[in-house]
Amino acid sequence: MRSLRVPAIGLGITHLVAVALLGPLLGSTADASTAYAEHFAADGNLLRDLAGCMAVLIAACMLVWTVVAARYASGQATDEAAAANGLTAFAGLISASAMVVAAGLLATVPLAATIGKLTDDPGIDASVQAGIAQAGTVVLFVAMLAVGATSVLVARLGRRADAVPKWIAVMSWIVAGTLILGASVALLMPFGMWAIALGLTWNTPPNE
Numbered sequence: 001m002r003s004l005r006v007p008a009i010g011l012g013i014t015h016l017v018a019v020a021l022l023g024p025l026l027g028s029t030a031d032a033s034t035a036y037a038e039h040f041a042a043d044g045n046l047l048r049d050l051a052g053c054m055a056v057l058i059a060a061c062m063l064v065w066t067v068v069a070a071r072y073a074s075g076q077a078t079d080e081a082a083a084a085n086g087l088t089a090f091a092g093l094i095s096a097s098a099m100v101v102a103a104g105l106l107a108t109v110p111l112a113a114t115i116g117k118l119t120d121d122p123g124i125d126a127s128v129q130a131g132i133a134q135a136g137t138v139v140l141f142v143a144m145l146a147v148g149a150t151s152v153l154v155a156r157l158g159r160r161a162d163a164v165p166k167w168i169a170v171m172s173w174i175v176a177g178t179l180i181l182g183a184s185v186a187l188l189m190p191f192g193m194w195a196i197a198l199g200l201t202w203n204t205p206p207n208e
Contacts, residue, residue, distance in 0.1 A: 004073060004163070007065035008199030014059040016192035021052030023185045025106065026137050036109075036130040046110040053107035056140070060099040063147070066195070067092030067154060073202075074157040084160070088153040095150045098143030105136030144188060148176030151191065155198070163202050171197070 019026075025039060039045050071085045109129045155172035158164035175194045178187045 004066060004069035004158075004202045005199040007062050007069055008195050008202060010199075011059055011062035011066050012192045012195030012197075012199065014055050014062055015195060016189065018052050018055035018059055019185060019188045019192065021048050021055060022106065022140075025049050025052070025133065026140070026185050036133050040109055040113055040129055040133075046114050049110040050107060050114070053103040053110075056099055056103040056106070060096040060103070063099070063150070064092055064096045066198075067150065070154045070157045073163055074161045084153070084157060088150065088157055091146060091150040091153055095143060095146035098139060098146055102136050102140035102143050105132055105139055108132050108136070144179040144191070147191060148179035151194065152176050158198070158202065164198065165201055168194075168198055168201055 024045065067088055071089060074085060109132055151172045152169075155164065155169040159166065159169050171194055175190050178190045181187055
């Protein structure tokens, strides 16, 4: 049985953990040069940011696993189904790739600062720190746009396979809307809760 429950629930949990851990970093945009410098000056924030980036990487892996499981569950009996499967796979790959890039950018400064403390290296200049962190934040928010599209496509596959209730598909559109408007950290949270609900309600037929 290729069940989507484990990866979907794992995706939701790791996504929520990542947003919670990276919240202070993602929110340090009011005064870039000052806010980011103050943020990275605290050792606790460095470790928190690194843990959050690891959670983003794990979430990217869980997203790919979720998409693969959804594609297997829906089958490819018709040309339309095959096209839908291919589109979902493409969206999932783009989403996961963007998440990995965002995690790499967001982890650059914390990792360099942590190594610098051990080697007495001055590390990255404060203005450059702000630029790297802002780039990572932008890429992450762009990645969430792709994730929103992927959630809608996965929900459609689930409905085609009669594996999820209709409200999951409806909620996927709402979640995609919050991700499109995700200019704040709070608007990133609904996706994690939706992914957990997807996993809990997914009902893979015994022959899958």
